[in-house]
Structures are given as structure tokens and as C-alpha cells.
Amino acid sequence: MTIKTIIEPFKIKAVEPIRMTTHAEREAKIRAAHYNVFLLHADDVLIDLLTDSGTGAMSADQWAAVMRGDESYAGSRSWYRFEEAVRRLFPFQHIIPTHQGRAAERILFSVTCRPEQIVPNNTHFDTTRANVEYQGATALDLPCEESHDTAALHPFKGNMDVEALDKLLAAKGREAVPLVMLTITNNSGGGQPVSMANVQAVSGVCHRHGVPLYIDACRFAENCYFIKQREPGYADKPVADIARELMSYADGCTMSAKKDGLANIGGFLATNDEDLARQEKDLLILTEGYPTYGGLAGRDLEAIAVGLEEVVHEDYLRYRVASTEYLGKHISCEGVPIVQPPGGHAIYIDAGAFLKHLEPRHYPGIALAVELYIEAGIRGVEIGSVMFAHKDPATGEEVPAEKELLRLAIPRRVYTQSHIDFAVEAILELWRRRDKIGGYRITYQAPFLRHFTARFEPLARPA
């Protein structure tokens, strides 16, 4: 075909109205929300790019499957359908359903981690880091060298630094490192993919040192589509085959089905270790539910089973990756600094470079999030020092995050190109008046995962 426009590969059957608010209304709403976009009422948001997690639109087939849900407490039909759909892509021996990704993380780290141990990851997602730290262990990020330069164009900036991992495992040994994790795609590192070669290399190092490798598989389909597009030898392979190969190098995974499960809730934990699986199921029963539903309704298991089939369709993935790229290209061509190249599920504006007159301690990511909401009712999320700063144990001072980003995550199958065009216009308006945007300070914070509930106060705007 000669037509190049990539269209949404679906028709819209049900619509959900969204509501315009005035500039003055939005100023009042964000003030009442203590300048934290998490504390806004979602009805006051026009285009919600806070997260791609659980916010996707389900297909007609998924809704039909919901009606098929078998709500039997134990051994339900829906569980067997779910298990089969999961195993088709994730060929691990034990599949343990959970209500979402972090429940899988909590169970995994509770049974594997002890205080003082270290868990390396390409880059921990916030809940992953918090769950490791909750066990008293250290969450160590080992991203590849290329990931440090937001502007650098590299096809697999989500990769792990294999050499650093090898050195760590050689120095500390398996006693100190209960497992290694690879997050695909690397969400906190800019939604960047991990190459198959990197997965293989990391797996090789882990197994040489007798340490298991787990995949944080939330966005496995997007990652595998990038492998198909960018890595030699994969162009003709179906994405499902690429996923199976990738998982074959690992010993287990955690998954939030709220992303590439195309469902609104759900997740799972998988492992090849029988003894571990037994302990994990015991914990599951304590807090999530019986191992054939794990905190999910039968109808949720059905929706995920169908979602996992649909998410590897290449028409869908082509549209998904192209529409995210569209947003990135249309703002970066006007000079807006973003993490390059565009990721699979989100565009990450480099708020530190966008608002270069603001120091990290004045939270440029928060400043940009607030300004974008006031300008156009669009909600994004800071991925910077509010989320990831840590205290220097010697001085007690806050050490800023490496990057100050504003993430605009695109819900799956929800917004059309005109919504994205609207977002482009709004961001470019902020870019034109960037010198006048002021910073923030924190007035309240929780002891962990502070970004969800922190309260802020604006500092004086630049003259």
C-alpha cells in the first residue's frame, strides 16, 4: 500500500464523555489538590496521561469474555483459560495470579530477599524499588551507559550494564544477590526497550554466578515489537515467538496485566522454581486469595486471557508505537527536549532541560505537570526527584534523581490522533513561555512513595 498514515486499527463502539474546564477552574482545582496531580478528581482532567496502567480500552471480545467469567472459588474455568493464555507467551512452570503487578513484586521479594541483600535491575520502577527496600534490601539500578544521555539516539537504551552486573556478582556472590531483574520496557529509564542480546547476556552472567533472572514483563509486547523492528534477525518473527524466546532466558517474571495484558486490573508472578512457588502460593493465600484466582474475579482472568492474545497483534503494536512516536516527534521537532528515541508507552519530556532555570530541588517535573494541567487540562506525571531522590546517609541532604522528567503515558486504544494534536499544541505553548514557569517546594511527604500524596507550594515565578 502507498498510504503511509497509520490509523487506529479499531472502530469506536462505546464513548466516554470528557469535560472541558476553564483556565480559572483548573487553577483553583490544582491549588485545592496541593499542586499534586495525583490528588485531582479525574473528572477535572481532560486528557489523562498520568499512566497507561489499567487505563486502556477493552475490546468487544474482552467484554464478551467478561460475561463468560466463571466465579467458582477454586479451579474455575476462567483460571484454566488464563493460565493457558499466560503460558503461551510466558512458558514458566508455575503461574500465580495476583491483583496487580506490585502484589507479585511483594510476594516475590518477601520470599527471596533478606535485609542487606542487593537486587540489581536495569532501572527499578517505583513500586519495585519500594518492595525491595521494604524487605531491608538495596535496589540497585545498573542501566547501560547510553541511557544517561537523554538526547542520545540508541535503539536499546533500556539495556542493563552487563559488565557492571558481572563485577557486582563477582564481588558480592550469590549470597548477597538473591535475584536480578530486567524491566522491559525500562519504564523509569524512559520507556526504552531492552534488546534480546542484552537479555541473553544478562542471563548468561546471572546463571554463571548461580543467580536467578526475573523479568518485570509489564510491557513485554511493546519491548518485543521494538526487538522485531530494531534487532537483526527478528524482522520476520511473530512477536509472540519473540516473547517466548525472551522469557526462555529467565527463571521467572512479574507482570502487571494493567499494561500489556490490555486489562483494567490483574497481574501474575511466574517461576520455574517449585520450592519458591510453594512458598509464594502460601503467601498468596494469606493476602491475595486462592491460587486459582489470586485476588481477581473470574471475569478479570477472562479479560486478561483475551488481552494477552490481542496485545501481540502486529497491527495493534504498529499503531501503538507509531502513535507514541507521533507525540514525541511533533514536540521534539520544535525543540522540546525529550528522552530520545520515543519510548513504547510514553513520551518523557526532559523537564530539567525544558526548565533549565530551575534547580532539581525546585522540582521542574512538578512545575511542568502543574503548568500543563492549568494550560490544557492534561495530566502527566513527574518522574524525577520527587519520585526518586534519596537522602545522603552522611549529610541527611536530599540527593536529586539523575533525571527530572515529565512522563506523558498514553493509555492503550483510548485517545485518537486529535487528542494527541491537542496535547502537542499545549506543550508547545508552554515551551514558548518556559522562562516564566516557577518551581515548587514540598510542604508534606509520606515516608515512602511520597509522590502519590506529597503536597506542594509554588515558589515565586521568574520575573
Ligand SMILES: Cc1ncc(COP(=O)(O)O)c(C=O)c1O
Ligand atoms: C515497570 C513496572 N513495574 C511494575 C509496575 C507495578 O504494576 P502495578 O501498578 O500493576 O502494581 C509498574 C506499574 O506501572 C511498572 O510500570
